[in-house]
Amino acid sequence: MKDIGEFLIEKGLLITAFLSIIIILLIIIFIFSEGLPFMESYGFLKFIFGSIWDPSSGDYGVLPMIVGSLGITSLALVFAIPLSLLCAIYMAEIAPKTMRKILKPVIETLAGIPSVVYGFFGLIVLVPIMRIHFGGTGFSMFTASIILTVMILPTIISVSEDALRFIPHEYKEASLALGATHWQTIKNVIFPAAIPGIITAIILGMGRAIGETLAVIMVAGNVAQFPTTISDPVRALTSNIAIEMGYATGIHYSALFGTAIVLFIIIIILLVVANYFHYKKKITIGGGYL
Amino acid sequence: MDYRIEVEDLNVYFDEAHILKDISINIKKNRVTSLIGPSGCGKSTFIRTLNRMNDLIDSFKMTGTILLDGGDIYDPKVDVVDLRKKVGMVFQKPNPFPKSIFDNVAYGLRIHGIKDKDFIEKRVEDSLKEAALWDEVKEKLDKSAMGLSGGQQQRLCIARTIAVEPEVILMDEPCSALDPISTTKIEDLIHKLKEDFTIIIVTHNMQQATRVSKYTAFFLNGEIVESGLTDKLFIEPEDKRTEDYITGRFG
């Protein structure tokens, strides 16, 4: 009797796991089958390296959007990584217990706020500030990256704080017992040992940033051209799809699926690279040296 | 005056729990002192007060005085970092850093601001030799310490501790996770080290206490029941409870 129950549960879990994989595969197949024929007939290189996106005259160059997406994502990471790591170190090592007990759930809640709220805040508060202080419309790559920074901070803080806190207490004691200060211990022992987990945190933040659509649309200006400075408006790959999908037909419609393929491949590449570093770091901590 | 450490009327509490009661003991310079006693009697807590490791525990409170070379180590003016440099510690479970063998030993020197590469290399080599580990690791100093055996890791931890030249070395059951051969190596090492260092070792192994130490203190329920020359304590204990413990009648 127990065996049958166990059998059913195991198979049930297996089927659910397979189902979700199949659904994802189907979505990927659908996107590629819609987008690939277009990319082939338009020309892969022309599509990816073309610098003009003008559906009304039949130009489908997606490079400005690639630059836009990578630009706001990397800017956001440049702002978010130092801020969130310092915050995580504070929470894991320095903050009094009660402070940590308050901060942790607050930060985890921030990670769950819908992106439209951040976008709305950006639109109402940040864009006017930018307009006043930096000129232009205020809608820009810089504005978008600041909103993304705020959005990914909670994820990176929370995950890297866990990584720092799960470093075995023995390392910390060993370092202090040798006469290291608390800060030397953090810098030379706790932080290096937590790097694999911190890389994971950054991957998660990066994934959220590059996939973010709504908040970016609301503050980035969405002009499909190369930015020359960070206060120029930009359009992200995600925004390109979301903005035009509503009315696109024919080739234009397929070109948006092509955009999705490009986004998909960029994300895969970033994940592979990041996971490689994560893995390599883990190996060196275990079997090589730091 | 040949006492390195003088402990007087030490009482330790974790919150309300009274862990150490009226401990008074003097530790002789350049001798090995063993602490024995049943599990939970406060041996670890006691040696962790000697390098102020218990300061990390929020609920820790103490009264009494502990003098190191005549100076009160709990004086507010004392620099804890400095104290821990003078009073090194080897833990029960080998705990090398996830760094290379070389960096493990060099760590203490570097954090104390030593930059001279040749000096560091020399000191790493000397410390590993003193810890009887050099021959086993000299070919792979840049490999991770995590790849060493438990016994090698523990000797590495000892090398790491002596590299910063403390005056006192505290060892909390340093052999409890090791096989007999590694244990013998570490005991030999302790014999060698006592020429330069004052050593306090916690052990559950009576034979070990008789083998390595000149003095022994017997802890029971947070009190020192009896302390003195190891030979005397084991051959003709004054207290009935000591006798019961060392003859294996409890504990």
Ligand SMILES: Nc1ncnc2c1ncn2[C@@H]1O[C@H](COP(=O)(O)OP(=O)(O)OP(=O)(O)O)[C@@H](O)[C@H]1O
């Ligand atoms: N951080 C702590 N908070 C509260 N109580 C503690 C703490 N650490 C130890 N204790 C208590 O203090 C008492 C003494 O513990 P200690 O570790 O010093 O014993 P021990 O003699 O070293 O035992 P063992 O031989 O098992 O290592 C125990 O009752 C333990 O529960």
Ligand SMILES: [Mg+2]
């Ligand atoms: Mg103990």
